[in-house]
Amino acid sequence: MTIHKTIPFVYQCMMSYFHVIRSWLWMVICLFLMACTEDEPPKNTPGYSPNGGLEGTTETGFHYLALGDSYTIGHGVSKSQSWPVLLTKALLEAEVSMADPEVIAATGWTTSDLLRAIKSKDDLRETYDLVSLLIGVNNQFQGRSLSQFEQEYRALLSEALAFAGNNKNRVFVLSIPDYSVTPVGASRDVEQIRQEIDAFNASKKRITEEMGVQYFNITGISRDAANNPALIASDGLHPSGKMYQFWMESIFSRIKNMLMS
Template sequence: MIWPRLQQLALAPVLGVQALQVVRRTPRLPEAAGPREGVAGQGPELRLLVLGDSSAAGVGVATQQAALSGHLVRAIAVEHRVSWHLIARTGWTTGRLHQVLGQTAPRPFDIAVTALGVNDTTRLIGPARWRAQTAAVHDLLRAVFKVRRIYATTVPPLEYFRALPRPLNGVLGHHAARLRSTLEEMAAATEDLRLIAPDWGLDPALMAADGFHPGPEIYRGWGAFAGQVILDDLRAMPL
């Protein structure tokens, strides 16, 4: 991994200028409006916690019904009575989420779905540090929130975010791939950790107006895919 670090150092002046330009030019979209908890569906009780960064918060769509949580809950509610809760904010890194969870009043959940890694990528947090922070979040979910199964969404390919110019998109895309591989290794070695790995596609026409967040169709596909993975698991291995 020496070459990527040397590349980052060599490109540092250009990357710094581009990063500032992205911050200045990219419109700041609001988080999706609407309730962040509720109950839906009929069947066996399932307590669902959704948590993460701006994508979990639904930036890019108007309401939570059109965001990840809305599509995910509807998919699972076909077979379960889902009591759900969302903890997410724009800008949160994995480390920041861990801090917030440590200050959150505990309540039990059966499963948790996470959407993290983009802000860790843009801050170039290294794989070893990210692994430790991710493991700390998962340990807290198990110990304090009694989560029995964790579904972690893979880090999307930032090289396709149209808000990011070259060479910044290539550097961040490569770093995202390193974090994605780290999460895959963790899932392979952890019995109660599953991956949510959608076929992101990230067609520029389907992304939000800022070129950085999912648009309605991406959220729809992501939520439906995650819901199907969870339902298949629950049928094969009930909690």
């Protein structure tokens, strides 16, 4: 092959290679853009919410903030089975206008953790129409002192009241459930757990009532799991959706009255 024929041939090969590379590069860019937008609902779509968007909620409805730990997020069950979501759904079904609930909670949080999380949040509303607080089991589980719990719990309840515009009739507290009746609890000192949970709850109830806030005892319901495995989630420690439903039903009418008063 002469040089005059070789140069055009080489140039043609290079151009063909360039077109192949460009085609592949364009395909990769398209796939990347599709991956970035897949299943992401537009932020201005009616009903869209970072919390999942419960059907029937509106931005003009009552705004509810739930503070807590794994019992508040519903660890071990689907989000739709957590008691704050069940409560919101029940209120909607009772024709009470509600916005999507907001939650500040995580598995393993103690009173110290929840206080830090609240202080680090910068995207919260100034006030809410309803605020709940369920915290303390991890203080007991981790062997934290009762005196530390009392000090930090009082601070948390003050935070909850501030979120409710200092309206004591719009804040409520749930007692600490008793996990000694679960398979995981049974592997520890059951009697010690029960006694310490009772001690934490006694302090919690006293402080709550001193500050004029509604206190709901759901510990008795949690202990029904001793004779009903269906009330325990598959992890052998946390409540099942059925248990959360029972908690919600036990407080529903009083919560509805709180909002309607």
